[in-house]
Amino acid sequence: MELFDNHQTLFRTAFLFFAGLTVLVAIIPALNNQRNFAPLPNAEPLSEAAAKGKAIFIANGCVACHTQQVRNVDMDKVWGDRPSIAADYAGNHRTDFWRNTATLMGSERTGPDLTNIGKRQPGKEWNLVHLFNPRIVVGQSVMPAYSWLFEIKDSADKGDVLVNVPKEYLNGLQGKVVATPDALYLVAYLQSLKQTRLPDGNPAPEFLYKKEIKTTGDASKPAAADGVALYTANCQSCHQANGEGLKGAFPPLKGSPVVLNENPEQMINIILNGYTGRIQEGYGPMPAIGTLNNLSPEEITAIMNHEKSSWGNNGKPVTVEEVKKVADFLKITTAPK
């Protein structure tokens, strides 16, 4: 055939075929997407510190293990309140003359998704300790230690941010661990990663492939929430699997008067609204985990009963009704700001 024996027509045909398909499946969709989507009106632009933090995030290839996309499937619900939409990424532009846009959606989830990490884990203290060496707070983590983002000084200067690192993670070095500006920028970026609420009246896309709700015998009563799993997912990274917390950073739950108190009110309040009562002792503020992670009264009950009955704790169990009652009461007293 003439086509096959003439190198000019052969390679020109192959080129045009490939280039044509490329235009159809890559260039036109990309251009359309770029033109048709704008950031949500209430999206907060990155602060200066967070923008610098993003550059550090990119430079260190964090995207190799951390995605930033909540897929519209039910299993991704743990990473965000709603599936990610194109508008969430529309604010990403070319980094600079040398470097391309960094949407950082990622393709590998060796570590957790970070779309909503600023909401899920806002504590600066936790983030800094975790960056210095993740295994201080999460024993089973395989994340690299970013100890080179910290300095070790004999004495802290004014304005230095000190990080409470246990001795065994200092490799015999003496002194105070101080976060460098880069570490603080990176934490600022992580803290800024929050899903923007959709403007009122706009329904979020649905999560697909919904799990069928398992019922135990009678349909009126949903299965009891798994307190151990919920504790692992929501509380363990600070208070630890053994309930002993981390000296000087996160208070223990083992033998805690708050946990063992017969009156559950204070404990429910701390879970729902956070706590700053022990800052003087060196403990960081506790974020309002229950509200941030949308924990239901059933889930809060399961977590509380797990904490009340583990590590030698022997507190009086609470019921879902009690938790609901206190939560409703707290909603009235702590009116939205």
Add this chain to the structure above:
Amino acid sequence: MKAALHTENGLIFCLSLLLLLLLIAVVLLKVKTSEVIKANKKLNITNESERFRQYIGNLDSKQIETYFKNKYPGKESAANAASKISMLRVFPALFSPVSLFAQSTASPATIFSETGFLIVITLVLIPILLGIVLMIIKVMNLLKQNRIRRSLEEAEKLARYMSSLPEEALSTTLIKRKQALDFRLTHSELAGHETAEDEKGLINIKSNTGLPVVAIKKKALKRPNIDPALTRLILWYIGTATFWLLFGTSIGEYLGIKFVAPDADHISWLSFGRLRPVHTNAVFWGWASLAMLGLGYYIVPMVSNTALYSIKKGWWTLILINLSVVLGSLLLMAGINNGGGEYREYIWPVMALFGIGLIITLNNFLKTIAKRTTREIYISNWYMVSAVIFALVIMIVAYLPFWQDGLGETIAQGYYMHQGVGMWFMLFTLGIVYYFLPQQLNKPIYSYSLGILAFWTQILFYTLIGSHHFVFSPIPWWLQTIAIVGSMGMIIPVAAGTTNFLMTFKGAWYKLPGSYTLPFFLVGIIFYFTGSMQGTAEAFRSTNLFWHFTDFTVAHSHMTMYGIICFFLWAGIYAVIPRLTGKEPPQITVGAHFWLALIGLLFYTVPLMYGSTLKGMMWVEGKPFIDGVAFMAPYWLWRAIGGSLMWFSHLFFAYNMYKMLAESNIPDVKDIALEKLKPQAPANL
């Protein structure tokens, strides 16, 4: 009482058994004796001379020889034979069998149940039974003696008969018979008696090979001479590629170890996120791309049946690509990258060096093909030249900034990362296989048409499937669906290609064990099918639920980039370099390379696929994320073990490269001898 009854029954059973044995013995002896009697009668009846003639007819060659030997030196043959035969007399008859029957077993019935009585009976029975056995042996011996005696008598008669015959007649008959019996082929009926001469240089006998540890493989056939300048270029391409393989996989090995020991170091330049793209880019652009181009520089002029358009330009590409990988690796480790999109981590000025290198090569290849002396363009050149064109298109789409805002970047990324794999590495490597596989099997490719079908369908379907890396992401749903449909369409080119290669193997499978390149091709073909089909399976929405984002992707990319691309490249390299340098790699280290790479790859991928499937299911069930991390620990350890084996195999490969390239310092005896002869002639004059 019942017990007594039982023992009584038992005794009766034993006695009847004994009687039965006696009966059998009697029958046996009767048969034997009647046989002897019959033979005796027959001997007397048949005609003696008839019988003797039969004996003479049945003499074998050795016996005939003995006859002549005995006949002429002396006539003591009969006595000799008799003494020999007498040695067979072993057992003379000593005692009569009758005595055995002397003891009777009859006893009063009343004491049958007594234990002591039973023991006595048993003890008595033992010698009786032994006696019967002995008697049988005795009788047999008697019969044998009888036969021997008769044979001797017969021999005596035969000897007498033979000496009575007229000598002339007997000798002629016997000589004739001996000649007939001694007939053997001379082994020169077909070959003739001329001395063999290897006029076409087909025979190359290797002396002192020693005891082989591994199966001896076929040597590379001498190919038409290649321009030494081109040879040097190709060797540099493949040599630098080997360096990048070692470098890139050493990094990969270290990354695998970091999953098991995350605190191995705390140095920013060596942290996981920075090293990961160093590994992927070094093996992509350094190892695989340079090796492919090196083989391409051999194949393109070869199948065009002309010289390469410009060897000098080939050097430019080599320098630019190496420069690009050196700079890119350093920049990545220093924390300067393009924004995190996989395989386009090199910033544009670095990738531009690579791109310029490809433009130069494309120009070089096209101009070579333009001056080809064949009418058609061999299919290898379709694949390889198109791959270079497509790679340039892909890079331009990926690096031009006009459509990269927001999700535009993601769409370009999905397109780029998959086209890079499928349209650059896979397409080019298929071109290599279409040349080297038929060459190594020494038979034409099974179907040219299937190759053409695979070519066009690969372009049609592969181009569409990039977005399957972002299923369920916010990129348009229709684009995801197209990608999934395209992934299913990939069955066509993959099945066509696999069929084509396997059918080329058909009828030549026997060459597999005798070749050190064909096993690499076969593994590559198998992974081409399984790895590509696995990619299709991964693209579905349902499988994305539990496989996407897990290490399954990592296992898949190694099964394809390593199982397909690397194995095909090694096959090509082992096929071409011995033809360029005339030096073969040691077979044992080629075997070590092959098996370590294959077993390592399986150790790497299989546990990772298994573990990550279960991990994905844990995610679907809503288990805490950290549980999935802890769950993967043993599978990550397996990955590190498999990775180590793969890495070791590369050391063997590098050694083989060295053996194929380096000048041997052990002198060739023949060369030295010729050298010594040379100066003598002018000196004598």
